Amino acid sequence: MANPRVHEIASEIGVDSKVVLAKLKDMGEFVKASSSAVAPPVARKVKAALEADGVTQSGDAQSSGAAEKKSSAPKPGPKPPAKSAKPAAETGEAKPSSPPSPGSTAPNPGGTPPKSGSSAPNPGGTAPKSSGSAPNPGSEAPKPGGSAPKPGAAKPGAPKPSGPRPGNNPFASSQGMGIPRPPKPGNNPFSAQQGSRSGSRPNPGNIPRPAPRPQGAGAGRPGGPGRPGGGGRPGGGGGARPGAGAGAGGGFGAPRPGGGFAGRGRGGRGAGTAGAFGRGGSKSKARKSKRAKRAEFEMREAPSLGGVSIPRGTGDTPVRLRRGASLADFAEKIDTTASNLVTVLFHLGEMATATESLDEGTFQVLGEELGYKIQIVSPEDEDRELLEGFDIDIESELEEESDEQLQQRPPVVTVMGHVDHGKTRLLDAVRKANVGGGEAGGITQHIGAYQVHTEHEGKDRALTFIDTPGHEAFTAMRARGAQVTDIAILVVAADDGIMPQTIEALNHAQSAGVPIVVAVNKIDKEGANPQKVRQQLTEYNLVAEEYGGDVMFVDVSARNDVGITELLDAVLLTADAGLDLRANPDKDARGVAIEARLDKGRGSVATVLIQSGTLRVGDAIVTGTAYGRVRAMIDENGESVSEAVPSRPVLVQGLSSVPRAGDNFIVTPDDRTARQIAEKREAAERNAQLAKARKRISLEDFTKALEDGKVESLNLIIKGDVSGAVEALEESLMKIEVDDSVQLRILHRGVGAITASDIDLATIDNAIVLGFNVRPDVKARERAAREGIDIRFYNVIYNALDDIESSLKGMLKPEYEEVQSGVAEIREVFRSSKFGNIAGVIVRNGTITRNAKARVIREGVVLADGLAIESLRRFKDDVTEVKTDFEAGIGLGKFNDIQIGDEIETTEMVEKPRA
Numbered sequence: 001m002a003n004p005r006v007h008e009i010a011s012e013i014g015v016d017s018k019v020v021l022a023k024l025k026d027m028g029e030f031v032k033a034s035s036s037a038v039a040p041p042v043a044r045k046v047k048a049a050l051e052a053d054g055v056t057q058s059g060d061a062q063s064s065g066a067a068e069k070k071s072s073a074p075k076p077g078p079k080p081p082a083k084s085a086k087p088a089a090e091t092g093e094a095k096p097s098s099p100p101s102p103g104s105t106a107p108n109p110g111g112t113p114p115k116s117g118s119s120a121p122n123p124g125g126t127a128p129k130s131s132g133s134a135p136n137p138g139s140e141a142p143k144p145g146g147s148a149p150k151p152g153a154a155k156p157g158a159p160k161p162s163g164p165r166p167g168n169n170p171f172a173s174s175q176g177m178g179i180p181r182p183p184k185p186g187n188n189p190f191s192a193q194q195g196s197r198s199g200s201r202p203n204p205g206n207i208p209r210p211a212p213r214p215q216g217a218g219a220g221r222p223g224g225p226g227r228p229g230g231g232g233r234p235g236g237g238g239g240a241r242p243g244a245g246a247g248a249g250g251g252f253g254a255p256r257p258g259g260g261f262a263g264r265g266r267g268g269r270g271a272g273t274a275g276a277f278g279r280g281g282s283k284s285k286a287r288k289s290k291r292a293k294r295a296e297f298e299m300r301e302a303p304s305l306g307g308v309s310i311p312r313g314t315g316d317t318p319v320r321l322r323r324g325a326s327l328a329d330f331a332e333k334i335d336t337t338a339s340n341l342v343t344v345l346f347h348l349g350e351m352a353t354a355t356e357s358l359d360e361g362t363f364q365v366l367g368e369e370l371g372y373k374i375q376i377v378s379p380e381d382e383d384r385e386l387l388e389g390f391d392i393d394i395e396s397e398l399e400e401e402s403d404e405q406l407q408q409r410p411p412v413v414t415v416m417g418h419v420d421h422g423k424t425r426l427l428d429a430v431r432k433a434n435v436g437g438g439e440a441g442g443i444t445q446h447i448g449a450y451q452v453h454t455e456h457e458g459k460d461r462a463l464t465f466i467d468t469p470g471h472e473a474f475t476a477m478r479a480r481g482a483q484v485t486d487i488a489i490l491v492v493a494a495d496d497g498i499m500p501q502t503i504e505a506l507n508h509a510q511s512a513g514v515p516i517v518v519a520v521n522k523i524d525k526e527g528a529n530p531q532k533v534r535q536q537l538t539e540y541n542l543v544a545e546e547y548g549g550d551v552m553f554v555d556v557s558a559r560n561d562v563g564i565t566e567l568l569d570a571v572l573l574t575a576d577a578g579l580d581l582r583a584n585p586d587k588d589a590r591g592v593a594i595e596a597r598l599d600k601g602r603g604s605v606a607t608v609l610i611q612s613g614t615l616r617v618g619d620a621i622v623t624g625t626a627y628g629r630v631r632a633m634i635d636e637n638g639e640s641v642s643e644a645v646p647s648r649p650v651l652v653q654g655l656s657s658v659p660r661a662g663d664n665f666i667v668t669p670d671d672r673t674a675r676q677i678a679e680k681r682e683a684a685e686r687n688a689q690l691a692k693a694r695k696r697i698s699l700e701d702f703t704k705a706l707e708d709g710k711v712e713s714l715n716l717i718i719k720g721d722v723s724g725a726v727e728a729l730e731e732s733l734m735k736i737e738v739d740d741s742v743q744l745r746i747l748h749r750g751v752g753a754i755t756a757s758d759i760d761l762a763t764i765d766n767a768i769v770l771g772f773n774v775r776p777d778v779k780a781r782e783r784a785a786r787e788g789i790d791i792r793f794y795n796v797i798y799n800a801l802d803d804i805e806s807s808l809k810g811m812l813k814p815e816y817e818e819v820q821s822g823v824a825e826i827r828e829v830f831r832s833s834k835f836g837n838i839a840g841v842i843v844r845n846g847t848i849t850r851n852a853k854a855r856v857i858r859e860g861v862v863l864a865d866g867l868a869i870e871s872l873r874r875f876k877d878d879v880t881e882v883k884t885d886f887e888a889g890i891g892l893g894k895f896n897d898i899q900i901g902d903e904i905e906t907t908e909m910v911e912k913p914r915a
């Protein structure tokens with residue numbers, strides 16, 4: 001099923017989209033808009049939740065939704081709502097040369113942002129001051145709650161705004177970065193609504209619009225210079241002001257539809273006025289306006305950080321992100337833009353692009369700053385959710401199975417124990433003891449697991465043995481979320497007793513909650529002391545039955561096939577006593593891949609262990625990121641089988657690639673689903689890897705890691721082909737002269753290929769691996785790629801020294817010099833009482849970077865130095881840099897003495913290369 005959209009869900013259950021959106025938000029699922037799609041499980045959840053809430057076709061929801069909608073559509077004719085009875089505030093921006101028809105008002109498709117009170121007067125808008133070159137400039141100040149509006153000079157007698165004015169905010173992302181041209185309404189450098197080509201701008205004063213109730217001075221000044229200022233801008237979040245509207249041809253902004261008024265006084269809406277700094281194009285206006293309104297609403301809601309405003313959480317507002325998510329993903333959940341988050345993160349000292357995968361730590365920092373509790377979805381949950389997206393919910397499937405559906409299945413057994421205690425030999429002995437199997441040739445194929453039969457208490461019983469002995473395989477599978485083992489046989493050689501890996505194995509089994517049967521092996525050997533083994537193991541909570549415990553110990557000789565049947569009996573007794581080994585065979589198969597390889601003739605072959613359901617030839621399956629159709633199945637006897645029931649291991653042919661041991665496998669309704677699941681998993685894995693890879697350290701970024709305090713020393717692991725080379729390299733490395741602030745640590749050195757355990761060590765200790773004439777083995781290479789470990793290969797010692805030395809030198813306190821990074825010419829000055837003057841510039845040279853140090857130069861003389869670029873915007877967006885020939889708006893903080901023609905030069909401190 002395709003992902004349903006919010007509005008589809010809404011109409012399905014007969015409520016307004018907003019209700020669904022709000023519920024989703026409550027559930028921690030931040031969905032942007034009613035057109036956003038949500039995953040089917042989320043859709044189900046929200047439907048269920050709403051139904052549980054008893055929300056049905058609620059009049060409230062409906063009507064408010066309708067109102068919302070209406071407000072976003074252009075309305076004909078003035079129709080001031082109740083609120084409009086408020087005292088006249090400011091005049092709106094009037095757009096000239098528009099026909100006096102109400103219909104000409106720019107529609108305000110964005111509608112009023114929720115909560116903001118559509119008819120609220122322009123918050124905080126400062127009335128524009130006319131600048132010399134801009135006789136009719138718009139007001140600049142922008143933010144709600146900003147400074148009190150001042151009546152514009154061009155509007156004598158206009159009533160003081162009774163409240164803040166919407167829009168007109170140089171910083172509001174709702175507003176395009178535009179350099180206003182002189183006689184222009186809404187002189188807002190950042191207004192998206194304003195084109196900068198003044199020539200084509202309509203004269204605000206000319207806009208005749210129907211004012212619903214022209215009251216207040218200045219209203220109805222036909223042909224007058226209309227109030228500059230963004231009062232009437234669509235981006236303004238509802239600037240309809242009663243009384244502000246001009247009478248016929250009034251120069252004041254008429255109420256705008258979006259502002260809660262029906263009248264649309266806004267005439268020429270700047271069609272074709274898309275200017276260098278503004279976006280006046282008519283076509284996209286509707287959309288822009290909507291976005292603008294939303295952004296402005298957010299702005300009111302949220303304090304600004306780094307010049308951008310982002311909806312804040314309460315501190316524990318949950319946001320669930322998958323591993324390897326990007327800022328864009330986060331932004332979507334909290335209803336902001338990725339570029340805003342990029343800016344905030346930048347202010348927190350981290351650089352990242354919108355789509356780059358970030359690690360959990362980075363999200364935690366960002367989340368904390370913004371008041372969100374970031375929950376990174378675990379791989380298991382992620383996969384569960386992924387499958388739920390395809391209507392596959394293994395857990396509830398299992399829960400719903402009734403006793404009648406469940407049938408007994410054989411226990412799955414893993415053999416563990418210390419090296420050389422006889423695990424392999426014991427598995428062979430069990431295979432040979434397969435008396436009940438009845439197959440002619442007996443077990444002939446190694447497929448990773450096999451099933452044997454034995455007579456137990458007069459009945460033929462089967463047992464499945466995993467043919468890869470040892471707890472490592474067991475744990476590796478567990479690490480992948482697969483628990484296949486029901487019972488562990490702990491092999492202890494009677495002549496050797498408890499050894500380190502015996503303890504390890506029993507710990508692993510116990511931590512997985514798997515019952516243990518102890519096989520005391522090699523009892524045929526001289527010096528064998530089975531009782532001692534029993535005694536020793538009591539210390540590890542494995543108390544033999546004869547000692548009053550509940551663990552079965554069986555003395556065996558794998559070599560002489562002694563005690564094997566007894567061992568199988570003990571396993572079955574233990575299983576029957578404590579485990580409910582039942583499964584439903586009558587459904588699509590679910591299981592785990594326990595071994596897989598690429599076979600020259602047969603392609604990918606994987607042994608899967610069926611855990612429930614029945615697998616049949618022809619089934620569409622997916623296991624991990626491999627998918628396909630079961631072309632053929634072979635059992636451990638080399639026989640073709642057409643179906644496999646629970647606890648049955650079979651070798652499956654037909655997968656697209658080789659899965660990993662421990663990957664879950666499922667039968668899907670069709671091939672397409674299998675492929676889609678595999679592809680989604682692959683993408684999820686890639687993301688997770690990217691996130692990890694970013695975390696690790698490389699020689700290049702070592703300096704930064706050190707500065708950030710992420711590492712304190714350069715940790716190295718050296719592997720070489722001969723011990724002489726390794727020693728020589730280590731010695732020379734230790735001789736590199738570095739100052740006290742930097743440490744070089746050789747964590748490990750050795751001869752031979754770079755192994756997976758070298759990579760593990762590097763992973764744990766953030767080390768870099770140096771290979772001198774050696775390469776990593778396949779496993780190590782794979783792991784290094786996965787963990788993002790930097791491996792360097794050398795065949796000349798000098799080169800290795802050189803690299804390390806340069807990296808270490810980077811760690812030494814760098815020397816900096818000042819270089820000019822960009823020059824911009826001021827083409828306009830926009831005044832804002834709240835933010836000071838904003839320079840509308842064109843970058844003439846280099847790049848202007850946010851946070852760079854700046855100086856202002858007038859006629860070749862440095863007027864001020866050491867200023868900070870406190871805001872840098874292009875159109876409505878905050879940006880981190882603006883390149884040559886692009887226009888931008890620059891805020892220099894408190895420094896306001898700027899004029900047209902001045903230059904802003906930025907400088908950067910650049911590290912001087914060491915001699």
Ligand SMILES: Nc1nc2c(ncn2[C@@H]2O[C@H](COP(=O)(O)OP(=O)(O)OP(=O)(O)O)[C@@H](O)[C@H]2O)c(=O)[nH]1
Nearest residue numbers: 418419420421422423424425521522525557558559
């Ligand atoms: N005398 C005697 N020797 C045995 C017995 N079981 C295993 N051995 C021998 O012990 C040695 C190790 O046996 P394996 O089965 O390879 O032991 P393992 O635990 O699988 O060893 P690794 O695979 O290295 O962990 C072999 O030489 C076996 O022949 C037994 O019951 N009696």
